[in-house]
Structure formats: C-alpha cells, structure tokens
Amino acid sequence: xxxxxxxxxxxxxxxxxxxxxxxxxxxxxxxxxxxxxxxxxxxxxxxxxxxxxxxxxxxxxxxxxxxxxxxxxxxxxxxxxxxxxxxxxxxxxxxxxxxxxxxxxxxxxxxxxxxxxxxxxxxxxxxxxxxxxxxxxxxxxxxxxxxxxxxxxxxxxxxxxxxxxxxxxxxxxxxxxxxxxxxxxxxxxxxxxxxxxxxxxxxxxxxxxxxxxxxxxxxxxxxxxxxxxxxxxxxxxxxxxxxxxxxxxxxxxxxxxxxxxxxxxxxxxxxxxxxxxxxxxxxxxxxxxxxxxxxxxxxxxxxxxxxxxxxxxxxxxxxxxxxxxxx
Numbered sequence: 521x522x523x524x525x526x527x528x529x530x531x532x533x534x535x536x537x538x539x540x541x542x543x544x545x546x547x548x549x550x551x552x553x554x555x556x557x558x559x560x561x562x563x564x565x566x567x568x569x570x571x572x573x574x575x576x577x578x579x580x581x582x583x584x585x586x587x588x589x590x591x592x593x594x595x596x597x598x599x600x601x602x603x604x605x606x607x608x609x610x611x612x613x614x615x616x617x618x619x620x621x622x623x624x625x626x627x628x629x630x631x632x633x634x635x636x637x638x639x640x641x642x643x644x645x646x647x648x649x650x651x652x653x654x655x656x657x658x659x660x661x662x663x664x665x666x667x668x669x670x671x672x673x674x675x676x677x678x679x680x681x682x683x684x685x686x687x688x689x690x691x692x693x694x695x696x697x698x699x700x701x702x703x704x705x706x707x708x709x710x711x712x713x714x715x716x717x718x719x720x721x722x723x724x725x726x727x728x729x730x731x732x733x734x735x736x737x738x739x740x741x742x743x744x745x746x747x748x749x750x751x752x753x754x755x756x757x758x759x760x761x762x763x764x765x766x767x768x769x770x771x772x773x774x775x776x777x778x779x780x781x782x783x784x785x786x787x788x789x790x791x792x793x794x795x796x797x798x799x800x801x802x803x804x805x806x807x808x809x810x811x812x813x814x815x816x817x818x819x820x821x822x823x824x825x826x827x828x829x830x831x832x833x834x835x836x837x838x839x840x841x842x843x844x845x846x847x
Contacts, residue, residue, distance in 0.1 A: 555624060556624065557622050557623070557624055557639060558622070558623060558624070559620055559621065559622045559623075560579055560580075560583045560584075560587040560620075560621055561579070561580045561582055561583055561618065561619070561620055561621075561644070562577035562578060562579050562580060562583075562587075562591065562618070562619055562620075562621055563577060563578050563580060563616065563617070563618055563619075564576075564577050564613060564614065564615050564616065564617045564619060565577060565578050565590070565615060566615065567613065567614070567615060569594075571610065571611075572610040572611045572613065573594050573595050573596070573610055574592070574593075574594050575592065575593055575594070575595070575613075576590065576591070576592050576632065577590070577591050577592075577593075577619070577621065578590050578591075579591065580618070589632065589633065590631075590632035590633070591621075591627070591632055591633050591634070591635055592632050592633070592634045592635070593621070593623070593634065593635040593636075593638045594638070595610050595638060595641065598639070599638055599639060599640065599641065600639065600640040600641070601613070601640075601641045601642075601643070602640070602641075602642055602643070603642070603643040603645070603648045603820060604648075604820075606818055606819070606820050607817055607818065607819070608643065608648055608819070608820055611649075612643075612648050612649045612650070612820070613641070613643060613649070614649050617643060617644075617645055618643075618644040618645060619641050619642060619643055619644060620640075620641070620642040620644060621635070621638060621640075621641055622638070622639050622640040622641075622642075623635045623636075623637055623638045623639060624637050624639060625637040648820050650736065650820075650821075650822070663728065663729065663730070663731065663733075663842050663844070663845070664691075664726065664727075664728050664842060664843075665688065665726060665727050665728070665729060665731070665793075665794065665809075665840060665841075665842050666726055666770075666840060666841055666842060666843070667724070667726065667770050667839075667840050667841065668724070668725055668726070668794070668809070668838055668839070668840030669722040669723065669724050669766070669838065669839060669840070670682065670722055670723040670724075670725075670796075670836065670837070670838045671709050671721070671722050671763065671836070671837040671838070672703070672705040672709065672711060672723075672834075672836055673705075673707060673708075673709055673831070673834070673835040673836070673837070674705050674706070674707060674834045675707060675833060675834055676707065677704065677705070677706050677707070678704070678705050678800065678834070679702070679703070679704055679705075679714065680702075680703055680704075680705045680798065680799070680800070681700055681701070681702055681797075681798070681799040682700060682701045682703070682723060682796065682797070682798050683699070683700040683701075683796070683797040683798075684697070684700075684725060684794060684795070684796060684797075685794075685795040685796075685797065686725075686727055686729070686793070686794050686795075687729055687730075687731065687792075687793045687794070688727045688728055688729025688730070688731070688793070688794075689727055689728050689729070690725060690726070690727040691726050691727050691728060692724070692725065692726045692727075693723075693724065693725045693726075694720075694723075694724045694725075695713050695716070695718065695720060695723070697725060698715075701713075701723050702714040702715065703720075703723070709721055709722075711723070727794075729793060731789065731790070731793040731842075732789070733784070733786055733789055733790070733811035733842060733844065734784065734786065734789050734811075735782060735784045735811060735813070735821070735844065736784075736821070736822065737784060737821065737822045737823065737824040738782060738783050738784030738785070738821050738822075738823075738824045739753075739782070739783045739784075739821070739823065739824060740780055740781070740782050740783075740815065740818045740819060740820075740821055741780065741781050741783060742779070742780055743775060743776050743777055743778040743779055743780060743781060743814075744776060746772060746775045746776050746781055747768060747772055747776065749783070750764070750767065750768050750771070750772070751764060751768065753783075753785070753826060754767060754768075754808065756826045756828060757785065757806070757808050757826055757827070757828070757829060758806050758808075758828060758829025758830075758831070758837075759806075759808060759837070759839065763837060763839065766839075767808070767839050771810070771812075771841060774843065775812065775814070778814035778815065779814075779815060779816050779817065780814070780815040780816070780817065780818050781812055781813070781814055781815065782812060782813050782814075782815055782819065782821060783810060783811075783812045784810070784811050784812070784821075784824060785808060785809065785810055785811075785824060785826065786809045786810070786811050790807065790809040791807055796836070796838075798836060800834065801834075802833070802834045802835060802836040803832050803833025803834045803835065804829070804830065804831055804832045804833060804834075804835045804836070805835075805836045805837075805838075806829045806831075806835070806836070806837045806838070807837075807838045807839075808837075808838070808839040808840075809838075809839070809840050809841060809842075810839075810840075810841035810842075811841065811842050811844055812841065812842075812843060812844065813843065813844040813845070814843075
C-alpha cells in the first residue's frame with residue numbers, strides 16, 4: 521500500500537511539472553493554438569534570396585528560453601515589414617539588425633527551427649537602410665521639365681539679357697526664345713519685350729531632357745496635406761506668397777489626389793542641367809525646382825534640409841518642377 525502511494529505521488533509530480541512547462545512555453549511564445557499571434561525578438565544573422573526573402577535569425581536573451589535559439593523563415597507579399605510605423609521593403613533589412621518577429625502557426629522541429637507563417641517584422645534600429653538604386657535603363661527616359669518661370673526684380677529700370685544653356689530640347693517658350701530674351705525689367709517685376717513692346721510678368725520655358733534627378737532626400741507627404749506642406753516649404757525656401765501661390769496653383773491639382781507624394785527640391789543637378797546667363801549679373805538668384813512622384817504607400821526617405829534665401833540688390837527668382845514617372 522505504501523509503495524502504491526509513492527507511485528501515485530510521483531505521477532502527480534510529473535503531471536504538474538509538465539503543466540508548468542507548457543504554461544511557461546505558452547507565455548513565452550510557444551502555443552498549441554496555431555491561430556494566435558506570437559512575438560519574439562531576434563537579431564538577423566543571414567539573408568538570402570534574390571529578393572531578400574529568406575532570413576535566419578537568433579533569438580535575443582530577453583526572450584523566454586524557448587526563443588533564444590536559431591530560426592529561419594521566409595517573407596511574402598503578405599508579410600508586413602515596418603520601421604517607425606512606416607512600411608519598408610525586405611531589401612532594407614540587413615544582417616545585424618534587431619527585429620521583432622510576429623508569427624502564427626507551428627514551428628517546425630528542424631535545425632535551425634523553421635517558422636512557417638511570419639505575419640509581421642518590425643525593425644528596432646534607430647536608422648533604416650535606404651532602398652538600393654534601381655539599375656538605369658540602357659536608353660535613358662526623357663522627362664519634362666515643366667513650367668520653369670523666371671522673375672526679374674532689378675533695383676531700378678534695367679535692360680536685361682537672359683540666356684538659357686539647357687541640356688535638353690526646349691519644347692515651349694513664352695515670349696519666344698530667340699537666342700535669348702531681351703527685356704526691360706522694372707523693380708515690381710514687370711517685363712517689356714524689347715523686340716515687340718509687349719509686357720509680361722515672367723519668362724516661361726519648358727523642355728525635355730534626360731536629367732537624372734536625385735530623390736535620395738526629401739519628404740513623403742499625404743496627398744491632402746500637399747498644399748499646406750508646399751506653403752510652408754516654399755516660404756522657407758524664399759518664395760513670396762504670390763510666387764508660391766502660382767507654384768501651388770500649377771502643381772496642386774496633380775498632387776492632392778494621390779495617397780502620398782514624394783517631394784525633393786533639386787539643387788546642383790537642376791542648375792547644372794539648365795544654366796542661366798543673365799546680363800547684367802544679378803546680386804541674388806533663387807532657383808526652386810521640385811522633383812516629385814505620387815505614391816500608393818509611404819516610404820522612408822532621409823529628410824531634406826531646406827535653406828533660406830535673402831533677396832539683395834538685383835534679384836532673380838525661378839521655379840519649376842518635374843513629375844517622375846515609373847516605367
């Protein structure tokens with residue numbers, strides 16, 4: 521009778537111990553409920569596949585003991601990958617990154633263990649790797665440099681010559697560009713064509729070129745917030761309210777209906793592709809050129825620093841832009 525009681529006690533202890541082990545496994549991430557989402561923390565140790573879709577990770581010490589080993593998994597188009605609540609691409613993850621992995625379903629007992637259904641990866645780093653630049657086509661795409669308009673503000677009534685050295689083909693100019701514009705400019709910006717006597721408030725040109733504009737820095741702006749963003753950005757860049765209004769009136773109808781807009785204000789890339797020769801030489805020149813593209817979803821981009829502008833003496837102002845099309 522005494523031996524029977526000892527055997528029963530041992531069986532009870534084994535059952536209780538097993539119960540506590542399973543409870544601990546469930547709380548740490550392991551579970552028999554395949555529909556439940558579980559999350560653990562890991563460091564990426566290997567990335568494979570042409571589209572960076574197959575990962576090997578090592579669980580961090582902060583996890584339960586069951587999630588401190590090595591694991592493999594694949595990501596699909598249904599896997600959410602985010603950084604700071606912004607969607608990123610698998611190619612932006614790299615070996616050494618710390619991540620949070622959320623999954624459902626069973627873990628296959630293999631070496632290393634394989635997770636079958638990863639639903640979300642959250643990058644825990646302070647910075648994210650930029651997307652690699654796409655390889656250029658063998659034949660560059662032609663793009664339209666739209667609506668550059670030039671304002672002239674001399675300190676006194678002055679005859680001004682403006683010539684444009686453009687690395688592309690001019691498609692439209694107004695007034696007509698005949699080896700340059702020759703105008704009488706007044707301090708309020710009014711221009712009189714010396715050939716025709718007709719008055720204008722700006723010089724207009726458009727053209728097509730193969731200029732490769734730089735979108736590595738800029739801003740991602742929800743479509744409905746585009747007007748407010750441009751009002752602030754253009755003011756910081758130095759446009760007057762009238763100049764900024766004309767800029768926004770031209771571009772806003774094409775931008776506000778997009779889910780998001782990627783906006784990058786160009787500097788040397790634009791000014792080298794469209795060089796101005798102005799006589800007499802101005803004291804200050806502001807050229808604002810916006811390269812932009814519509815987006816269905818937000819992407820990460822390094823923020824751009826906007827530099828202010830001080831108008832001194834004979835001032836020349838120009839604004840324009842190009843919509844970058846995906847092909």
